[in-house]
Amino acid sequence: MERNFPxxxxxxxxxxxxxxxxxxxxxxxxxxQGEIYLHKIKNRDLQRxxxxxxxxxxSHSASNKAKAAFYIKTAIDMTRKKDIVRSGYLLTSGQIQYxxxxxxxxxxxxxxxxxxxxxxxxxxxxxxxxxxxxxQYKTALKVAEGYIKSWPESSAIKSYFxxxxxxxxxxxAGAEERYQALIKIRxxxxxxxxxxxxxxPSINFTMNDIQGKPFTxxxxxxxxxxxxxxxxPKTARAAMSNEYFKKVAAEYQSSxxxxxxxxxxxxxxxxxxxxxxxxxxxxxxKYIEQNKITYxxxxxxxxxxxxxxxxxxxxxxxxxxxxxxxxxxxx
Numbered sequence: 170m171e172r173n174f175p176x177x178x179x180x181x182x183x184x185x186x187x188x189x190x191x192x193x194x195x196x197x198x199x200x201x202q203g204e205i206y207l208h209k210i211k212n213r214d215l216q217r218x219x220x221x222x223x224x225x226x227x228s229h230s231a232s233n234k235a236k237a238a239f240y241i242k243t244a245i246d247m248t249r250k251k252d253i254v255r256s257g258y259l260l261t262s263g264q265i266q267y268x269x270x271x272x273x274x275x276x277x278x279x280x281x282x283x284x285x286x287x288x289x290x291x292x293x294x295x296x297x298x299x300x301x302x303x304x305q306y307k308t309a310l311k312v313a314e315g316y317i318k319s320w321p322e323s324s325a326i327k328s329y330f331x332x333x334x335x336x337x338x339x340x341x342a343g344a345e346e347r348y349q350a351l352i353k354i355r356x357x358x359x360x361x362x363x364x365x366x367x368x369x370p371s372i373n374f375t376m377n378d379i380q381g382k383p384f385t386x387x388x389x390x391x392x393x394x395x396x397x398x399x400x401x402p403k404t405a406r407a408a409m410s411n412e413y414f415k416k417v418a419a420e421y422q423s424s425x426x427x428x429x430x431x432x433x434x435x436x437x438x439x440x441x442x443x444x445x446x447x448x449x450x451x452x453x454x455k456y457i458e459q460n461k462i463t464y465x466x467x468x469x470x471x472x473x474x475x476x477x478x479x480x481x482x483x484x485x486x487x488x489x490x491x492x493x494x495x496x497x498x499x500x
Contacts, residue, residue, distance in 0.1 A: 184212045191219055195226040200236060213247065220244040221258055224265065234269050241265060253403050256282045260292055263299075272303055290316075290323045297329045301336075309333045317351040318358070319405045321412045321460060355409075362397065362410040362494035371499040372487050379453055379466045384430070386499075393427045394499040398469075398490045400435035401456045410494035411460070418464045429464035434482045434490070 187206045194203035203223060210216040224240035227233040241262045248255040263278030279296045293316045300309035313330040316323075330348060335341040371394075375385040386394065395418075402408035418429040433453055450468060457466055469482040482490075488497060 184210045184215050188215055188219055192222060195223045198226075198230060198233075200227060200233060217244050217247040220247070221254075221261065224261060228261075228265050228268065234265065238262065238265050238269065256292070256403070258282075260295065264295065267299060272299065275299055276303060290320065290326060294325055294329065297326075297333070301333065306333055306336045310337050314351055317348065318354045320355075320408050322352065322355075358409065359413040359416070360406055360409040361413050362399070362492070362496055371497075372484075374484060374487075376467050376470060376484070379433075379450060379457065379468065384465065384467055389428050395427060395429045395496055396432060396488070396499065397429065397464075397496040398432045398434055398485055398488070398492075398494070400493050401433065401453060402493075403435075404493075407493045414494070414496065415460065415462055415464075422464060431462070431464055431466040432469050432484055433466055434469040434485050 187209045191203045191206035191210075194200075194206065200223075207216065207219050207223065210219065220240045221244040224237045224244065227237035227240060241258055245255060245258045245262060248258060259278050259282035263275045263282065266272075266278060267275035276296075276299050279292065279299060283292045283296060293312065297309050297313060300306070300312065310330075310333045313326060313333055316326055317330060320326075327348060331341060331344050334344040334347065338344075371386065373385070373387045375383055378384050397414050397418075399411055399414070400407055402411055414429075414431075421427045422429050435449075453466065453468060456462075469484045472481055472483055484490075
């Protein structure tokens with residue numbers, strides 16, 4: 170039986186249709202037509218994401234840069250200040266302003282995208298680039314040092330640091346020593362992830378790992394297993410928890426008596442379907458490669474809820490995971 174109009178709206182089906190049509194129009198450069206569908210969307214979060222998407226598409230054309238700036242500002246205004254996606258929108262806004270030649274606005278937006286708890290490598294690299302072009306080398310050095318002390322090691326950030334240090338000091342003497350001193354400070358700050366003892370027997374499961382190979386927990390019977398639930402980090406604390414776990418895993422897994430398994434749970438729940446899943450896996454593979462993670466990683470399975478905007482992670486729910494970084498030891 171065909172659902173009536175209000176039921177379709179409640180289920181989000183019309184919004185998804187308008188979203189698809191709008192994206193197709195923005196991709197073709199049909200700004201006005203895309204806006205028609207955009208304004209029909211009722212779901213605020215979906216509309217906000219579409220504004221951000223439209224900004225990215227419009228920014229590819231020199232004649233649409235101003236429109237792109239308007240779109241991303243609208244997305245920012247629709248986002249709560251503590252919402253993690255706001256950071257990404259601010260970064261995009263800064264890049265658009267930079268492309269328009271507005272360096273002051275670009276620096277302001279990119280700086281704002283780097284909140285005290287969220288200033289990842291991409292944000293920092295862009296900020297350092299802009300600071301150097303603006304001739305603000307001392308500020309750039311301070312920013313680079315702050316990152317090195319707070320986040321896992323990045324060869325790109327180290328390269329920026331070395332160049333900026335040399336510019337500020339007049340030569341590169343002492344740059345490596347200073348860098349290693351900052352790394353030492355960072356290592357002293359490593360944050361152990363949350364640990365919970367299982368209140369119930371371990372829950373067996375079979376899921377594909379990041380390479381598409383089936384993994385079954387019960388196959389490891391007789392060994393100690395450490396299940397580490399984590400996210401691809403968007404905050405310094407999450408990044409340092411992942412770094413801490415990586416070091417512990419490297420230390421103990423060589424014996425063969427302990428098996429470390431990562432369960433990744435940073436899926437964008439507002440996007441569903443095989444395309445989103447493929448993008449998630451590719452991003453996760455890149456993260457694993459960049460951070461030299463050697464333990465097996467399994468993307469937690471996302472189960473859609475009653476409507477397209479709800480759902481939960483299967484294993485995270487079964488193990489009652491309530492923290493971005495959390496591990497369980499199964500003997």
